[in-house]
Amino acid sequence: MAAERFTITVSGHGAGTGYAHERLLVALERAQGFGHLRDLPRRLPVGCRRGGCGVCRIRVEGGEYRSDPMSRAHISAEEEASGVVLACCIYPLSDLSLRLEPPVTVKANGRVAAL
């Protein structure tokens, strides 16, 4: 059976392909490598690709996905529930659309500070 393949759209900047078994950030890196993402407000933020450093925050605007654990120092439980996630910790289950979010630090008191 062919791997499940989906269209990943970065709102206003283009689209690439993603796979159900593949971290979304890796799909975005590939899309950037093929020149499919245009005029991003800043360079695609790629760090640890494993949910620890928090640089790859995005907001999912539509579509289904599943998630790995991600650092609570960078994504609060409320944010995760509302679709603000680390791109390296989610895997698409359908076509997805998203936009990049600036990285932040979630303080112990729940306040959020720019990284």
Next chain:
Amino acid sequence: MAISGVLRPGFIQIRVLDMPAAVEHYTKRVGLHQVTEGPDGRVYLKAADEFDHHSIVLRRADHAGVDMMAFKCLEDADLDRFEKRIADYGYAVDHVKAGDQPGLGRRIGFTIASGHRIELFAQSEQSDPMPRVHNPDVWEHEPHGMAARRFDHALLYGPDIERNLDFFTKVLDFKCAERVDMPDGLLAIWLTCGMKAHDLAFVKHPEPNKLHHVSFDLENWGAVGHAADIITRYDISIDIGPTRHGITRGQTIYFFDPSGNRDEVFAGGYTYYPDLPTRTWDETQIGKGIFYYERQLNDAFLSVVT
């Protein structure tokens, strides 16, 4: 005994999001061995070429990063001597009882200007696997994975590293082997307590108490190449390398553990003696200092930490 007082990095305790994934990474891929798991769930690891009980401690948490780094001292009385000097410097010193970590004696702990917790200890039981001492082979257990030989050093990020430099050199008798000075001030320091080019390094960073990487010693450049093959074969997240540092001259790969903590495998590096001058780098050559072949920093070097 020419080297006394603080001898070397003893252990580092890091936070992981997924314990089974972390244990698999550090044992099967990096090539460490699990010594034991504590009653509170912390997992204790070592390299087969180390005698001491453990050198890496994993603690499950909801965010990645470093809890503390501990240095081994030559004798128990060193702990009392350093406690007085640290307290006189103005840092509060606390005490951790023997047995808090299996196999380890008492420790003293304190927080430095960059926000990191540093500890000192002098007593450690030995644990298997370890080298034989009579008619030893080059290894007892055939090396596996990346064949890490020891926990070598860490690079930590935080503010006020000028004060860290002052503290480590004046109070703990470290030497500064290399430093980077930018037009707006000190950016980074490489500190040694023995004869390696570094045992601990700091880079200036606005947020306190951050981890840049934990480094493991490999035998040579061939072993670094083999580590690179493992990184690709097992789809381990890569940062940069294989390459070389101009600073320390170490041959290196930066990669990430399954919780996003950066690891390094490191071979070589020059021999340091306490009478050697501090090597200095400026803004124009910092790229070569960090990544000798690329000759420029990558995006992640100054911004990606846990």
